[in-house]
Amino acid sequence: MVEKITLKILRSIPSKGVKPTVEKYSVPVFKGMTVLDSLLYVKGHLDHSVSFRYSCRMGNCGSCSMVVNGSPRLTCQTQISELGTKEVEVRPLENFPVIRDLVSDYDEFYDKHREVKPYLIRRDKTEEEHPTSEYLQSREELDKYIQFALCIKCGQCFHACPITSTDIRYLGPQALSQAYRYLTDSRDQDNHERIEAVNTRNGCWGCHLAESCSEACPKGVDPSLGIQLLRRMVLGSGHKKRQKG
Amino acid sequence: MLHYATGVLIVVFGAVHLATHSFLGVEGYAGSLQYLSVIGRYRTALFAFTLEALLVTIAYHGLNGTRMILLEFRQGERWNMAVNWLLVAVGILVVAYGTRTVLGAYLWG
Amino acid sequence: MSKRKRGSTEPEMRSARKGVRRWLYYHPQGLGRTAFLFHRVTGLGLTAYFVVHVLSVGTILSGEDAWEMFLEIVETPVGWYGELLLLAAIGFHFANGVRLILGEFGLTLDKPTRPDYPFKTGSFNLAQKSLLVLAFVVAALFVLLGYLFIFLEL
Ligand code: SF4
Numbered sequence: 001m002v003e004k005i006t007l008k009i010l011r012s013i014p015s016k017g018v019k020p021t022v023e024k025y026s027v028p029v030f031k032g033m034t035v036l037d038s039l040l041y042v043k044g045h046l047d048h049s050v051s052f053r054y055s056c057r058m059g060n061c062g063s064c065s066m067v068v069n070g071s072p073r074l075t076c077q078t079q080i081s082e083l084g085t086k087e088v089e090v091r092p093l094e095n096f097p098v099i100r101d102l103v104s105d106y107d108e109f110y111d112k113h114r115e116v117k118p119y120l121i122r123r124d125k126t127e128e129e130h131p132t133s134e135y136l137q138s139r140e141e142l143d144k145y146i147q148f149a150l151c152i153k154c155g156q157c158f159h160a161c162p163i164t165s166t167d168i169r170y171l172g173p174q175a176l177s178q179a180y181r182y183l184t185d186s187r188d189q190d191n192h193e194r195i196e197a198v199n200t201r202n203g204c205w206g207c208h209l210a211e212s213c214s215e216a217c218p219k220g221v222d223p224s225l226g227i228q229l230l231r232r233m234v235l236g237s238g239h240k241k242r243q244k245g
Numbered sequence: 246m247l248h249y250a251t252g253v254l255i256v257v258f259g260a261v262h263l264a265t266h267s268f269l270g271v272e273g274y275a276g277s278l279q280y281l282s283v284i285g286r287y288r289t290a291l292f293a294f295t296l297e298a299l300l301v302t303i304a305y306h307g308l309n310g311t312r313m314i315l316l317e318f319r320q321g322e323r324w325n326m327a328v329n330w331l332l333v334a335v336g337i338l339v340v341a342y343g344t345r346t347v348l349g350a351y352l353w354g
Numbered sequence: 355m356s357k358r359k360r361g362s363t364e365p366e367m368r369s370a371r372k373g374v375r376r377w378l379y380y381h382p383q384g385l386g387r388t389a390f391l392f393h394r395v396t397g398l399g400l401t402a403y404f405v406v407h408v409l410s411v412g413t414i415l416s417g418e419d420a421w422e423m424f425l426e427i428v429e430t431p432v433g434w435y436g437e438l439l440l441l442a443a444i445g446f447h448f449a450n451g452v453r454l455i456l457g458e459f460g461l462t463l464d465k466p467t468r469p470d471y472p473f474k475t476g477s478f479n480l481a482q483k484s485l486l487v488l489a490f491v492v493a494a495l496f497v498l499l500g501y502l503f504i505f506l507e508l
Pocket residue numbers: 062150151152153154155156157158173174177216217218219220221222223
């Protein structure tokens with residue numbers, strides 16, 4: 001006999017006024033089956049109207065973030081066997097508006113990411129648009145920010161943050177750690193614009209070190225570390241225009 | 246930044262406050278609360294100064310902390326202004342009342 | 355087909371937020387988040403106590419009788435245990451505050467690394483964790499000292 005689990009999915013369509021309800025599906029499990037696989041099984045065999053988002057299926061894109069049994073997870077990286085329960089409950093991420101079922105709206109999250117100017121800023125604006133050569137970097141310089149560059153914008157830190165859950169203006173762990181990632185990049189110049197963007201109550205000073213983001217992050221980014229280092233950097237900059245090599 | 250600074254200051258003044266409370270009145274806990282003993286302490290310049298300093302720093306630190314929490318609840322200019330002015334008013338009232346006690350007891354107690 | 359809008363509107367964002375409920379209940383409720391909650395609750399409590407304390411101690415200006423009446427209200431078993439609770443809050447808020455000041459300026463934290471599975475959180479490393487545990491110890495110590503002082507009159 002094949003082993004079966006009950007998959008509980010929290011479904012809703014806010015734009016059509018369909019209130020959140022839990023629906024149960026019985027799904028056979030195979031060895032190495034992930035939560036995403038079980039969702040795909042439901043979509044393929046039981047109910048094709050269940051909506052969720054995924055693309056890479058290898059923990060590289062972050063689009064399959066959901067709340068599994070109460071904790072934020074990349075569903076494609078979470079095996080059902082490791083959960084060890086007969087009932088698996090899947091909900092959409094919190095702090096995001098829901099579009100439908102397990103699909104949440106990342107617009108706000110990406111806007112906040114954009115707000116910290118997540119790209120290399122060069123002093124020479126023509127150069128910024130049309131780079132003339134590669135910008136070389138030593139391994140040590142790379143090591144300074146590589147941890148934060150691993151962020152896949154999955155939104156789990158945003159889900160976890162207790163400040164985000166009350167304050168809609170707070171930039172959130174992801175955007176702030178990305179600000180730090182670009183500020184420490186040796187190829188980035190003239191970064192006072194970015195410092196200005198985060199040097200506010202809703203920016204790096206809004207964090208109160210609850211450590212939930214770093215616990216949640218599936219890529220080991222440790223956004224909280226980035227924010228604390230960012231503060232030190234902002235403070236050290238004296239909020240003045242900074243020049244970098 | 247002032248929030249961190251006052252936090253540290255409170256630790257210093259608070260320690261002095263507790264210490265003077267416990268050791269200046271040598272009569273033990275119950276004795277230390279007797280009217281004369283308390284008034285006597287208020288007369289010491291060190292105690293009075295610490296009290297006043299504590300008053301101002303705690304008022305700032307506590308109300309600013311409250312402000313941070315309140316501002317996270319709702320966003321918008323009107324809410325910000327309301328919270329800020331309300332807490333400034335409370336702060337001024339508390340500090341004024343406390344100063345009256347400290348000065349009153351120190352000078353005429 | 356309606357055109358896809360850009361950016362969430364404020365009511366949408368607001369409706370997605372569960373607010374203070376998520377300070378109290380969150381899974382997995384880590385140690386750092388518990389400390390965050392405790393720090394806020396003790397902070398608010400201490401501020402409230404501070405205001406009441408300043409206002410009530412003012413009775414000393416109205417002479418000895420008023421002060422005695424005030425003492426009669428406060429110097430009861432309930433008042434004493436309240437004082438112990440107060441000491442616990444002060445102890446925790448003080449020690450945890452020291453940890454937060456250090457951490458929030460990037461001191462005591464690890465350097466960024468190339469993360470390897472299983473991930474370590476460099477922002478909540480051994481130093482920070484021990485400081486947090488220390489905060490609870492300090493709170494307990496304050497209560498103990500207060501107990502010795504108030505109840506045993508040492
Ligand atoms: S920092 Fe981590 S949790 Fe946050 S969006 Fe990036 S990968 Fe996801």
